[in-house]
Amino acid sequence: MTIFEMARPRARRMANCLFCVPLLLASTAAIADNLPLPTQIVDLANKVDGVHPGFRAFHAKGVVAEGTFKGSAEGARLSRAALFNGSTIPVTARFSDGSGMPTVPDGSPAMPRGIAIKYHLPSGPATDMVTNSFKFFPVGTGEDFRDLLQAITVSGPDAPKPTKLDQFFASHPNAPKAIGSLPIPDSFADEEYHGINAFIFVNKSGQRQAVRYLIAPEKVVHITPEEAAKQSPDYLFDDLAKRIARKPVVFHVKAVLAEPGDQTKDASQPWPDVRKVVDLGVLTLTRIVPDSLEAQKKLLFLPTNLTPGIELSDDPLPTVRAAAYGVSFGRRSQ
Numbered sequence: 001m002t003i004f005e006m007a008r009p010r011a012r013r014m015a016n017c018l019f020c021v022p023l024l025l026a027s028t029a030a031i032a033d034n035l036p037l038p039t040q041i042v043d044l045a046n047k048v049d050g051v052h053p054g055f056r057a058f059h060a061k062g063v064v065a066e067g068t069f070k071g072s073a074e075g076a077r078l079s080r081a082a083l084f085n086g087s088t089i090p091v092t093a094r095f096s097d098g099s100g101m102p103t104v105p106d107g108s109p110a111m112p113r114g115i116a117i118k119y120h121l122p123s124g125p126a127t128d129m130v131t132n133s134f135k136f137f138p139v140g141t142g143e144d145f146r147d148l149l150q151a152i153t154v155s156g157p158d159a160p161k162p163t164k165l166d167q168f169f170a171s172h173p174n175a176p177k178a179i180g181s182l183p184i185p186d187s188f189a190d191e192e193y194h195g196i197n198a199f200i201f202v203n204k205s206g207q208r209q210a211v212r213y214l215i216a217p218e219k220v221v222h223i224t225p226e227e228a229a230k231q232s233p234d235y236l237f238d239d240l241a242k243r244i245a246r247k248p249v250v251f252h253v254k255a256v257l258a259e260p261g262d263q264t265k266d267a268s269q270p271w272p273d274v275r276k277v278v279d280l281g282v283l284t285l286t287r288i289v290p291d292s293l294e295a296q297k298k299l300l301f302l303p304t305n306l307t308p309g310i311e312l313s314d315d316p317l318p319t320v321r322a323a324a325y326g327v328s329f330g331r332r333s334q
Helices: 009-020 037-049 073-078 142-153 164-171 174-180 225-229 235-246 292-298 317-332
Strands: 062-071 088-097 113-119 127-132 199-202 208-217 249-257 277-288 310-312
Touching (some): 037 317, 062 235, 062 249, 062 292, 073 277, 088 235, 088 277, 127 208, 164 174, 235 249
Antiparallel strands (some): 062 277, 113 127, 199 208, 199 310, 249 277
C-alpha cells in the first residue's frame, strides 16, 4: 500500500515492502540534506504512506497486549540481566503490520509483521525487544538505506531498464532475499519473529556472548497470498483478540548464539542456520488492552533500552532505529 508502483509484479511487492520497512534511511530532493537523519527518515515515511496524526510513521497498525515473562536457567547462565533471574516479570507487547498506513490489509504480501516487547523490571527502567518477521534485514547501513530508497523513487513503470532498483538489487543481493523471506501468517500467534540486530549478553563472570533474538510461537502457520486475499482486512487483529479471550498466547523467547568469526555489525548478513539456539524463557500474553488504540500512542519501544547484562554490539542500526522512533513518537504525541 504505497504511492509507488513497479512495472513487474514481484518488484512491485518488493517496493511496497521496502516502503513499509521500519528503517528507511533516505535523503532525496524533497527532504533537506541538512536535517538530522532520524528526521529525514520520518519525513520520508510520511511522504510515502501519508501523514496519519496519532499513528506511528512505521508499523502504524497495531494492537497492545499484556502478560508476563519468566526467564530460564539457561538465560541466567548467559546473562546477568534481571530479565532472566527466574522471576515473573510483567510485560507489555505490541503486535503490528509493517506499514505506515493504519488501514493496510493484514494479508498484504511482502510486508513484515512485528512484535515489540517491553519488560517491566522490578528495579530500574524497562528493557525492550523490537522484532519482526524479517529473517534478516535488506541492508546493513544507513547509507545503503538511503541508496535503496533513492533507487525506488526513480524506478517507476516508465524508467529505463535496468532500473536503478534493478541495479541496486544486483549489487545488494541480500535485499531481495530478505524480502523473499517474508511469508504471510495465518495469525500473529503463529508467526516467528526475529531480532535482526546483534546484542551482547554478559554473564555474572563477565563472559560475553553475541546473540540475536528469536520469538518462537507454539507452532508456525503460513498461508498463500491467494488465501490471504480472501481474508478480511483486519483478520490478524480479529484472530488475536479471539485467541487470547479463549486462552493465553504463548511464545518462547530464544537467543541464537554467534560463534567465533560470526560478524555482528551487518543485519543483512544472517548467521548460519546451524548456530545453537537457547531458550531464554516463556512469554505468556493473557489480555488485549481494552483501549489499545489510545494505549499504543503512549508506548515507545526502543531497541537501545537495555538493562545491565545486555549491551549493544557494533551493529549501527539499533541506534538509528531508536532515534527515528523517537522523532515519530514526538510527532504523534503532539
